[in-house]
Amino acid sequence: xxxxxxxxxxxxxxxxxxxxxxxxxxxxxxxxxxxxxxxxxxxxxxxxxxxxxxxxxxxxxxxxxxxxxxxxxxxxxxxxxxxxxxxxxxxxxxxxxxxxxxxxxxxxxxxxxxxxxxxxxxxxxxxxxxxxxxxxxxxxxxxxxxxxxxxxxxxxxxxxxxxxxxxxxxxxxxxxxxxxxxxxxxxxxxxxxxxxxxxxxxxxxxxxxxxxxxxxxxxxxxxxxxxxxxxxxxxxxxxxxxxxxxxxxxxxxxxxxxxxxxxxxxxxxxxxxxxxxxxxxxxxxxxxxxxxxxxxxxxxxxxxxxxxxxxxxxxxxxxxxxxxxxxxxxxxxxxxxxxxxxxxxxxxxxxxxxxxxxxxxxxxxxxxxxxxxxxxxxxxxxxxxxxxxxxxxxxxxxxxxxxxxxxxxxxxxxxxxxxxxxxxxxxxxxxx
Ligand SMILES: [Zn+2]
Numbered sequence: 001x002x003x004x005x006x007x008x009x010x011x012x013x014x015x016x017x018x019x020x021x022x023x024x025x026x027x028x029x030x031x032x033x034x035x036x037x038x039x040x041x042x043x044x045x046x047x048x049x050x051x052x053x054x055x056x057x058x059x060x061x062x063x064x065x066x067x068x069x070x071x072x073x074x075x076x077x078x079x080x081x082x083x084x085x086x087x088x089x090x091x092x093x094x095x096x097x098x099x100x101x102x103x104x105x106x107x108x109x110x111x112x113x114x115x116x117x118x119x120x121x122x123x124x125x126x127x128x129x130x131x132x133x134x135x136x137x138x139x140x141x142x143x144x145x146x147x148x149x150x151x152x153x154x155x156x157x158x159x160x161x162x163x164x165x166x167x168x169x170x171x172x173x174x175x176x177x178x179x180x181x182x183x184x185x186x187x188x189x190x191x192x193x194x195x196x197x198x199x200x201x202x203x204x205x206x207x208x209x210x211x212x213x214x215x216x217x218x219x220x221x222x223x224x225x226x227x228x229x230x231x232x233x234x235x236x237x238x239x240x241x242x243x244x245x246x247x248x249x250x251x252x253x254x255x256x257x258x259x260x261x262x263x264x265x266x267x268x269x270x271x272x273x274x275x276x277x278x279x280x281x282x283x284x285x286x287x288x289x290x291x292x293x294x295x296x297x298x299x300x301x302x303x304x305x306x307x308x309x310x311x312x313x314x315x316x317x318x319x320x321x322x323x324x325x326x327x328x329x330x331x332x333x334x335x336x337x338x339x340x341x342x343x344x345x346x347x348x349x350x351x352x353x354x355x356x357x358x359x360x361x362x363x364x365x366x367x368x369x370x371x372x373x374x375x376x377x378x379x380x381x382x383x384x385x386x387x388x389x390x391x392x393x394x395x396x397x398x399x400x401x402x403x404x405x406x407x408x409x410x411x412x413x414x415x416x417x418x419x420x421x422x423x424x425x426x427x428x429x430x431x432x
Contacts, residue, residue: 001028002044004426008037009049009385013056013375014358024054026381029424033377045426047419049385053353056361056373057093057382057422061183061261062158062237062309063334065126067117068101069110077403078314080117080126086312086334086401087124088428091384091417094125094365094372095312095334098183099136100159106131106142108150115151123427125382127368129183132157132171138164141171148178153368156183158237159284161219163189168222172232181233181259181367186219186244187211187285196325198271198286206277208325213241213292216285220244224251227258235367236260238311240285242295249304259367261309262296264337265407267344269293273407279320280407283313284329300359301350307363310337314403331407335399338386339413347414353388385419392416 004026011034012019018034025033025040033040065083066076078086080097087095097114099105105114111128118126130147132155134140144155155175161184162168175182192215197203199210220236224247227234239245239260251258265283270290273281281287299305313330320327341360345351351359365373372382391414396406420428 002424003027004421004424005040005043005046006049006054006383006385007046009052009054011054011375012354012357014354015362015374016376018375019354024375026383026421026424029381031375031377031379031381047385051389052418053386053388054375055357055384055386056375057384057420058091058338058360059094059364059373060087060092060310060312060334061096061235061307061364061367063087063095063097063312064100064314064330065097066101066314068103069105069113077316078401080114081121082400082402083312083334084118084121084123084126086399088420088422089400089417090334091338091386091420092124092334093382093384093420093422094127096127096129096153096368098156098158099129099131104131104136105129106134106136108146111147111150111152124422127153129154129156131155132162132182133167138162138167140167141174144174144178144180148180153370154181154183154235156185158183158185161185161187161189169226169230172226172230172234176230176232179369181235183235183237184223185237186216186223188215188218191215191218197274197282198288200271200289202271202274211286213243213288216241217243217247220247224248224256224258227251228254228256231257233257233259238263238266238285238309239296239299239305240266240288240292242292245295245299245304249299252304259306260304261307262300262305263309263311264333264340265331266296267293267300268340269407277324279322279324279327280331280405282324282327282329283331297344297350300345306367307359308341309364310334314401315405317404320405331405332401332403335401336394336406336408338417339415340408342388342415343413381421381424383421384417386415387418388415390414390416
């Protein structure tokens, strides 16, 4: 069995509260020992981690890998393999792949395809999310039990809501019976009315249809109420408005089994980014106003929002060249997320590194109910080594992702993953 020694790093494990400078030994696919510098004996490979953070591999509950189940993928803006490469370059060792591919992931065969292709890539763990409804059409529940048996870890019709209340209720009751979380993209389609950007001051200036905060908030309220009624663990995707944060906070206080995530762009950008009509800033839910960003940041700080998730959404340059009203919504995030989180949450003093790491590791692991996201003797050796100080410029042309639609291109930023280890294998090492 190979022995890898991570020497002299600051080991942070939010699950246990460990935060100390020490050596960490990986043997095979497990963490074998943690001890004082120089105490763990010889290794086949030693990685100098001084002045670096050694943390559980990051977990992203929300990415889009675009590859359709069992179909040729050449023209796509991302594949399972390229998305998994982007993940490990960003420090992520586990990603949940959303099912709104074409065709969608709504059968056990499609789930198995995703698992197989993820294993073949041999990079980040790719955990498929199955559709909530057949064909993601919203008319009848998909076969959740069969997809779970095939390996689906959660269910979502991400990209849209399940509008029909009876179908939505049936989906949540079945997910509750299976003990699986439902990942809900909360957007009331009628209220959203096809809006291209936030229904704020800028929509008026640009003469574009707006998507109002109420469209998100009505749907978040409905999902939280349904969670309380059905007992289903409802996870609210990409919370973006002040009102939505407050609804989630109240639902949790009332005991509803609700969790929530926020995306990097909703922590770091406002609708004003769209003043130049650059479609790279078009996303769903849309970039909101400054008070919304402040409320989402506060939600992440006080725990109303449990975890961070990129909503990595690759699109081709061609698709993004269409006019703002018609261009697809979505931005990539896996390779820029960590420094953006650090800038929005650590440099501002809202969170410490251990608190940020919790929101990227053990918190999402608990939402999934998987035994990952920890650094402990005997635990799976999924580890990210982070240089918290290194300054660099975000240049999407260097990304492992096939897509380039990154809203943070050109940002001078601080902090990045330098080594990523999955199951005891070094799958990413930043070239120095
Ligand atoms: Zn979504």
